[in-house]
Amino acid sequence: MTGAQALIRCLEEEKIELVFGYPGGAILPVYDALYHSKIRHILVRHEQGAAHAADGYARVTGKVGVCMATSGPGATNLVTGIANAYMDSVPIVLITGQVPTTQVGTDSFQEVDITGITMPVTKHNYLVKDPRQLPKIVRQAFHIAATGRPGPVLIDLPRDVAQAEIDFTYPESVNLPGYRPTYRGHPSMIQQIARVIMEAERPVIYAGGGVIGADAAEELKMLAETISAPVTNTLMGLGSFPGSHPLFLGMLGLHGTRYANMAVTGCDCLIAVGARFDDRVIAKVAGFAPNAKVIHIDIDPAEIGKNVRAHLPVVGDVKQVLQSLLALLQKKENREWFSHVQALKAEFPLRYRQGDKLKPQYVIEKISEITRGDAIIVTDVGQHQMWAAHYYQFKRPRTFISSGGLGAMGYGLPAAVGAQLGAPDRKVILITGDGSIQMTMQELGTAAEQRLPLKIFVLNNRQLGMVRQLQEFYCDRRYMAVGFSFNPDFARLAGIYGMEGYTIENAERLAEILPAVLQSPEPVIVDCLVCGKENVMPMVLAGSTIEEAIG
Amino acid sequence: MLHTLAVLVENNPGVLARVAGLFSRRGFNIDSLAVGRTDNSAISRMTIVVEGDDLILEQVTKQLHKLIDVIKISDITKDEYVDRELVLIKVNADAATRGEIMQIVDIFRAHIVDIGHKTLTIEATGDEGKINAIEQALRPFGIRELARTGKIAMLRGFKASSVNNNGKEDV
Known part of the structure; x- marks a missing residue:
């Protein structure tokens, strides 16, 4: 069989049901092979959409997302999506066409060095030069993408390699001497941690996306309940702990709840689980959990001690480490701390003022x-993203899909397409802004073509709200390039794409239509004309500690 | 402080670019880098001299480890090790100066590997200090061309920073 046919066979061996992509010249043989396969191909409207959709699909399903694009511009258009998946540790495999090996390096038509370009934003990448290596490479790519700290892996496939004849055998195992993630935490360190936790009087758990990636939400809840430790989530961690739980503190960090930030500042033991002490979480390093013994559980050794010094680090799979840890812990109450934290929650709740608008x-x-x-x-990314993190009460992992590390506006719509295709029976709601959605609005075409019943809420403030907020605080209200004096009528746009459309200007009307909109089997766009003066609060200003938040 | 890392990598295309790219994008400074294959043709050895404190070195090492092609990293700075650099120096030499240059070559236990009409080409190996010293000694005659390899290094005694045939690490 040809290299292209072998590639598709590999995808079938990996039990891939669906790929996102956009065809072109250099990847023609792969699409020709796909023609004969049962794998479903979702034709997007722009390659960035394919990468984000594969990412959204992967986050919702926990499987590896796959996308394809042709050489040159097809490949470069993937880059934002790859960087996004890399920052948020999402397992995706990307296949790009490449000019024939005989032309590589000659600046030929639609040639670009995509393995060079994506080296800093992929977990690993391959340029396939020898067709016989292809099955092995694909096997490795899926293994690398899905294991350890997950991430994107790119395979660049020259056209002549895709057309070459090879004997197909799919390798059963992977031999990568330089890649052996540590899953089991160090037992003596786990014992030490258990001792520190049992001695702590004011513990806080700081849980990130790693908990969701490791499928460890159950263990997280058991840990919190066993030691009565309140839990705060990073943006990526939302959904890993039930939002209605009395121990839940919401999100921490620059736009975290006051009580989460205060609890972290006051704690004597900070248990970081699958989190990476991102600068948007810790703000000023010196003021972050200053009185705490810091325990850091993560699968990536490079995250240990990178931004904040950990007193007790464990490298390992979060689920396995938590299981070993739980076996060593006894039930304890921390009554005083618990009531203190409850008092903080009552005293400094998230709030906003209702008004005419x-x-x-x-x-x-x-x-x-x-x-x-x-x-x-x-x-998507911006103020609406923070408000979604604040005001939506999550119940379960894999229900909050957002661009965290990269903060890529335009992520939302294509990710929602991928999410809905990954979970066809679930209600998928896109909360976006008028700025963000216009970055990848063409994917409405994909959503319409696939008849996806997406519910799209555009929190339309006729501006780039988050940047406007930054200019308000950091540029003395010199608002530069943040207002849209023209926006399309999103409700009419819905009509053009065969979706239902609503324009909402007040709370009463929203309350009136919302139940029906959310029940509708049809795709709907609700253009919510919201107050343009709202700021995301609380907010930690530059140079402050997380405890010194305003608002 | 300068650290010397012995890094074993899979001899895959692009591996040098991956390592070099990692250093530049994470803001680590490479002082010298030498690379060549080992007794196992599938594995190359890089000797990287990098500047930084312990915290930076820890990040360098961990980030290098994340590269799939990197098999093993040993920071041998604090151990006893042998290190060598090779230099080729083409220096101006006429009848009047040739004798003096040859004396310098003898003192440094270097070799003359080529004689031109008005030049001598000298090969010297040694640690960084010796190479610097011979360069200084020859500078007054006029150096026309100079090429240095960068440092390669190996632990003294029984200890090794290599991998055996199973890909498993030695002691």
């Missing part, structure tokens, strides 16, 4: 109320 926070609160945390919430 529709408030964006209210829209999300209402969606949360009606869906009871059962929906999959996909967001």
Whole structure:
């Protein structure tokens, strides 16, 4: 069989049901081979959409997302999506066409050095030069993408390699001497940690996306309940702990809840689980958990001690480490600390003022109320993203899909497409902004073509709200290039794409249509004309500690 | 402080670019880098001299480890090790100076590997200090061309930073 046919066979061996992509000249043989396969291909409208969709699919299903693009511009268009998956540790495999090996390096038509370009934003990548190596490479690519700390892996496939004849055998195992992730935590360190935790009087658990990646939400809950430790989530960690739980503190960091930030500042033992002490979480390093023994559990050794010194580090799979740890812990109460934290929650709740105009926070609160945390919430990037993190009460892992590390506006719509295809029976709600959605709006075409019943809420403030907020605080209200004096009518746009469209200007009307919109089997765009003056609060200003938040 | 790392990598295309790219994008400074294959043709050995404190070195090592092609990293700085550099120096030499240059070559236990009409080409091996010293000694005659390999290094005694045939690490 040809290299291209072998590639498709490999995908079948990996039990891939669906790929996202966009064809072109250099990847023609692969699409020709795909023609004969049962694997479903989702034709997107731009390659960036394919990468984000594969990412959204992977986050919702826990499987590896796959996408394809042709050489040159097809490949470069993937780059934002790859960087996004890399920053948020999402397992995706990307296959790009390449000009024939005989032309590589000659600046030929649609040639670009995509393995060179993506080296800093992939976990690993391959340029296939020898067709016989292809099955081995694909096997390795899926292994690397899905194991250890997950991430994107790119395979660049020259056209002549795709056309060459090879004997196909799919390797049963992978031999990578330089890649052996540590899954079991060091037993004596886990014992030490158990001792420190049992001695702590004011513990806080700081749980990140690694908990979701390791499928360890159950263990996290058991840990929190066993030692009565309140849990705060990073943006990526939302969904790993039930939002309604009395021990839940919401998100921490620059836009974290006051009580989460105060609890972290006051704790004597910080248990970081699958989190990486991102600068948006810790703000000023010296003021982050200053009185705490820091325990850091993560699968990536490079995250240990990178930003904040950990007193007790364990490298390992979060689920396995938590299981070993739980076996060593006894039930304890920390009554005083628990009531202190409850008092903080009561004293400094998240809040906003209702007014004449529709408030964006209210829209999300209402969606949360009606869906009871059962929906999959996909967001874009900006103020609406933070409000979704604040006001939607999550119940389960893999229900909050958002661009965390890269903060890529335009992620939302294609990720929602991928999420809905990965979970066809679930309600997928996209919360986006008028800025973000216009970055990848062409994917409405994909959503319409696939008849995806997406519920799209555009929190439309006619501006780039988050940048406007930054300019308010850091540029003395010199608002530069943040207002849209023209926006399309999103409700009419919905009509053009065969979707239902609504324009909402006040809370009453929203409450009126929302139940029906959320029940509708049709795709819907709700253009929410929200108050343009709202800021995301609380907010930690540059140079402050997380405890010194305003708002 | 300068650290010397012995790094074993899979001899795959692009591995040098991966290592070099990692250093540049993470803001680590390479002082010298030498690479060549080992007794196992599938494995290359890089000797990287990098500047930084312990914290930086820890990050360098951990980030290098994340590269799939990197098999093993040993920071041998604190152990006893042998290190060598090779230099080729083409220096101006006429009848009047030739004798003096040859004396310098003898003192440094270097070799003359080529004689031109008005030049001598000298080969010297040694640690960084010796190479610097011979360069200084020859500079007054006028160095026309100079090429250095960068440092390669190996632990003294029984200890090794290699991998055996199973890909398993030695002691």
